[in-house]
Amino acid sequence: MANILAIDTSTAWCSVALSLDGQAPILRHESVSAGASQLILPWVEELLHSSNSSLKALDAIAVGIGPGAFTGVRLAVATAQGLGISHALAILPVISLDAIAAQLVRTTTFKKRAVNYFAIAIDARMDEIYWAKYERPVNDSDLAKRLGDIHLCKPEDIDLHEIHFLAGSALDAYGSRIFTNAPAPFSETALDREIQLSALGLLDCGQQMLLNGRQCDVRDLEPLYVRDKVAFTTLERQAAVKP
Structure with missing residues (x-):
């Protein structure tokens, strides 16, 4: 099996998983609300270090492209782009x-x-x-x-x-x-009712995508926006709470 790093920040959870040489994947998955931007790269480094590996050893990065929280999806995509460009890695865009x-x-x-x-x-x-x-x-x-x-x-x-x-x-x-x-x-x-998105699901999808040749160039990576409107205006919020 391929060596794949998976990252997702499309929900209130920051989720990073790593699969190397077909071994059991390792996962860091915690509810962090708005703190994912401070944690995503340190967690990637932590998982690679604990596995005695590096980004150079990876075949691809699986990334959650949404739909999900607008800012969170953009964070994961930007992180995957940065890592992918710096290490010439294939990207596996996974729908949440x-x-x-x-x-x-x-x-x-x-x-x-x-x-x-x-x-x-x-x-x-x-x-x-x-x-x-x-x-x-x-x-x-x-x-x-x-x-x-x-x-x-x-x-x-x-x-x-x-x-x-x-x-x-x-x-x-x-x-x-x-x-x-x-x-x-x-x-x-x-x-x-309990199941929630985690990077382990991205790993499963990513392995199959890579096997089928469905990776994309890092420059073609984009979030999946099913909704054009991402937030209510102040007037819309006020109208929604009126009796």
């Missing part, structure tokens, strides 16, 4: 929901459910969610296949037809609103 799906299919909770199709839904703030549908992998070592694009909508407008398992932060953020138009009730055993 794909990384969560990669993690989900390896969990015991998901494996116990004999479902072919599932969805990932995460809180997009501004009373909206990002979501996508996936097909269960045939083999445990494979990745889930995303069916279509990443969507942005109100929680009530998610399409759950033919979906029998749902995971992501949108569940706790919006509760029953997610199931407003669901064709059938979801039991708690068909939900994963």
